[in-house]
Amino acid sequence: MGTAEATLRMDSMEVKDEWQDEDFPRPLPEDGDIDSSCGLTDNRNHPPTTLNVAESVAQQHKRRTLVAPDMSLSLDQSEGSVLSDDFMETPDDLDINVDDIETPDETDSLEFINNGNELEWEDDPPGANAKRLPGESEEERDSSGRLWRTVIIGDQEQRIDMQVIRPFLRVVTHGGYYGEGLNAIIVFAACYLPDSGCDDYTYIMENLFLYVVSSLELLVAEDYMIVYLNGATPRRKMPGISWLKRCYQMIDRKLRKNLKCLIIAHPTWFIRTVLAISRPFISVKFMDKIRYVHTLGELSQVIPMEHVQIPECVLQYDDEKMMAQKERLEQDQQQNNSTPPKERVTNGGKTTLTDRLLETLPNCCVVHQDDFFKKPDQIEVGEDGFRQWDVITAMDMEAMVNTVKGWQENPVKFARSHGVSLSPKAEGSDSEGIHILIIEGFLIYNYKPLVDVYDKCFYISIPYEECKKRRSTRTYTVPDPPGLFDGHVWPMYLKHRKEMESNCNSIEYVDGMTSREVIYNKVYESVQNSLLNKL
């Protein structure tokens, strides 16, 4: 499988181990009197659902004060709704100009130069008239009755227009704790964000931005994770990438270090693509913290869900997703049971997998090795009396390589001439966008000029019995003469497999006996992993 431009990684690593490696968390002092809807209590039994920073300030006993360097808070006008593809079939609408994205700086790499931001300890007793801590706040009404919250972020005082962001406060909630200490789970529900078409969008986002950053400072005592709920969020509500980036940059260094994991629930192709493209300005360390979970069920295997408030629309989205998956599985099973024998094919399911990937991967073309079989009269007859179909010389491999080269030289042209519809981005320019070529065949790892082309190799295998069974129901353009399978096909398979193993060292083996769904998920995720890694 070749990729002209890269993307997407999805780590399926077990994250628990990583958390457990961290320093043992210390308990945070109890908070007192807190508004029932408050987001700041540290009461583990009743984690808050929304945030009210004003009343908890005096209750803090001993807290770390983290002084971050000065930072500019202005948000540019370029906020857009770029991260969701809920309304797209593929990430066709990807319209991020990588050239516009800033290159890494020291803040991106998580390493502030020693800028006075050392760790300090606040030893004041409760209620002491201490200066406000980062993120802590005061609220007041101005003469027109408008409610303002003043927070300190880094060492800058910021005012948040609470009135304007009131409807969106559920964007950030406290989702309880994981592990054994006060490792907070911060839930970011994108579905609660304002619609980018609304009046004052930039102003709202600017204030929301301050609110999110200050909330984080208050909610987090030790290590923490962010669960980003992406499901059920229309694209127009998604925050611009620069907004997210600024949020991340604004939180101080220690907080960024303490972020152990960013779980993105219900990620879409688009969101992964955006992350991939953002890679140049996102540190490797940060990328390593990202985990994707596709369902709430998966999420519940990673974190305790007891106090995680999932918005109704996200629950519904998850239900629908599960239903759709179930239907697909059932359809798959039905097909398996009812496909007339003549439609059945021999091998491990390459075509089945390829067809599915073609539907879901963006700007994806395919080259089938079988299309390069020579005419029957050009196929040599072996000493065994069989036409030697299962050898590399049975195909015009030069023509196949040229076809692949054609794609490499101009994937857009190739796609057009093969009737593949491209994303607008890919259409607009010959060099932009992601292009993927799937090369599918039974001897694609036995021809050196092709082997050099691949970025990613998969090998689906099934055992002899199953292969023979499937093959017996298959009718090729030239039907198998009796005995061909045992006399030629299988021995050649064994020979080529050995050869292939010494040719390629990075093949991912896929068990063709597992369900289509499992095979597809495995390959799809692996492709995304690699694409992300490449950026």
Ligand SMILES: Nc1ncnc2c1ncn2[C@@H]1O[C@H](COP(=O)(O)OP(=O)(O)OP(=O)(O)O)[C@@H](O)[C@H]1O
């Ligand atoms: N995971 C699977 N489990 C069971 N049956 C499968 C699976 N994947 C595919 N099949 C079935 O096996 C048969 C062969 O699948 P497919 O055509 O995808 O194989 P192939 O590798 O492309 O074969 P060939 O190389 O001979 O063209 C089909 O009937 C398909 O429905």
Ligand SMILES: NC(=O)c1ccc[n+]([C@@H]2O[C@H](CO)[C@@H](O)[C@H]2O)c1
């Ligand atoms: N596609 C063809 O023309 C053809 C003809 C005869 C045999 N085959 C078989 O296809 C398999 C690969 O898909 C090989 O095992 C060939 O034997 C294909």
